[in-house]
Amino acid sequence: MGRFWNAAIAVAMVTTVVQGAVAAQGGAPVVLPPISPALRAAVTTLASRLDLERYKATIKGLTQFGDRRQGTERNRKAVDWIEAQLKSYGCPTERIRYMHDPPPPRPGQTAVARPAEPAPPRAVGGGRPRGVRTTTGVNTDPLKQPNEALRALNREPTVNGPRQEVYCTKVGTTHPDEMYIVAAHMDGHGWGEAANDDGSGTALVMELARIFSMPDVQTERTIRFALWNNEETGLNGAGAYVEQRKGLQGQEDPAGSGRYPEPRWLGMIQHDMMLFDHGMPRADGTIPPEQRPEADVNIEFQMTAAQTLGAQALAWYLHGANEKYATDYPAQVGPHMTNTDSTPFMDLVPAISVRENERGVHVGSGWDPQWHQPTDVFTTYSDKDFRLGLNAAQTTLGAVGELTGAAVR
Numbered sequence: 001m002g003r004f005w006n007a008a009i010a011v012a013m014v015t016t017v018v019q020g021a022v023a024a025q026g027g028a029p030v031v032l033p034p035i036s037p038a039l040r041a042a043v044t045t046l047a048s049r050l051d052l053e054r055y056k057a058t059i060k061g062l063t064q065f066g067d068r069r070q071g072t073e074r075n076r077k078a079v080d081w082i083e084a085q086l087k088s089y090g091c092p093t094e095r096i097r098y099m100h101d102p103p104p105p106r107p108g109q110t111a112v113a114r115p116a117e118p119a120p121p122r123a124v125g126g127g128r129p130r131g132v133r134t135t136t137g138v139n140t141d142p143l144k145q146p147n148e149a150l151r152a153l154n155r156e157p158t159v160n161g162p163r164q165e166v167y168c169t170k171v172g173t174t175h176p177d178e179m180y181i182v183a184a185h186m187d188g189h190g191w192g193e194a195a196n197d198d199g200s201g202t203a204l205v206m207e208l209a210r211i212f213s214m215p216d217v218q219t220e221r222t223i224r225f226a227l228w229n230n231e232e233t234g235l236n237g238a239g240a241y242v243e244q245r246k247g248l249q250g251q252e253d254p255a256g257s258g259r260y261p262e263p264r265w266l267g268m269i270q271h272d273m274m275l276f277d278h279g280m281p282r283a284d285g286t287i288p289p290e291q292r293p294e295a296d297v298n299i300e301f302q303m304t305a306a307q308t309l310g311a312q313a314l315a316w317y318l319h320g321a322n323e324k325y326a327t328d329y330p331a332q333v334g335p336h337m338t339n340t341d342s343t344p345f346m347d348l349v350p351a352i353s354v355r356e357n358e359r360g361v362h363v364g365s366g367w368d369p370q371w372h373q374p375t376d377v378f379t380t381y382s383d384k385d386f387r388l389g390l391n392a393a394q395t396t397l398g399a400v401g402e403l404t405g406a407a408v409r
């Protein structure tokens, strides 16, 4: 019975996700099939075009707009800058427009106190926190930013109103009507530079857009590179995309043109905080100063999602890509994806998140002391930190390159 059930899951995974690229074999739930030597060579070439200094420079470029808080001029300028970069890579851009008009926040309380916990404790997303935990929250005090120029840059408060976000698209040659969405959020807050949250994910997506848009690169399937706005206010930018475009999937427009403004979604991969894995807080609440030697890339799916089987297969596909294409840090897969822009997608399409740590159990327990704080600035991070983000880029590039059938000519 158990064996049959495993086989049934395997078949469901195969039929749900990745176009037969994941095959069941020998009773194992998921086995990654061999790919052709030509595909392996093409994706290896693309991965070799990722570069640590270039990745760092793109993060640095994003920090010129401070924390890029949604509803401010610095946020709008950042959207413009990102779009200009994507265009310069040869990746055609479009924008999503939506309104953000929430009721005013209640004044006072900024740090979020933990509610009484069930036993055993559960983190947001369903994981089980353990070990030393410290309080987390969003800094709203400008005086905690010691850099006066940065404090001034971040001064303009958010105002309700219309919002925009940008994406660009690499159209597939033989299956233009099917696509993977590769995404991150470009807004931040906390009176720093949002360098890690989520300049690191935004730069990763931009770097992949640059490489897949090179004139000698073709993919059989379409890839969309999306930089969401309004993540920090409740995933509103990604939510607006889903609401506006989910019903347009797979429609040829104009009829007979061979053009698909919204190709059918095959998978969605979100990147949110890619740099910092220094481990659990020490007993005194401080964090080790160096990237821990056992640092890893955390790939998460959500076990309660309607599309969880496909998401699991996609997560393990990235895990396999990490073993083939990442140069330094390994990957881990976990079932508690939460609180990021893949959430609005997860019941509709296999959706996963890629991150420095697990969002619920690790980040929620204080493993990243820069999270939403004035210290989330470019100069906080070392090359060991940036290299973790580069390894995540190698991982996603490898998986998406294989899944979309990349070729270099």
Ligand SMILES: [Zn+2]
Binding pocket: 185, 197, 198, 231, 272, 273
């Ligand atoms: Zn984030």
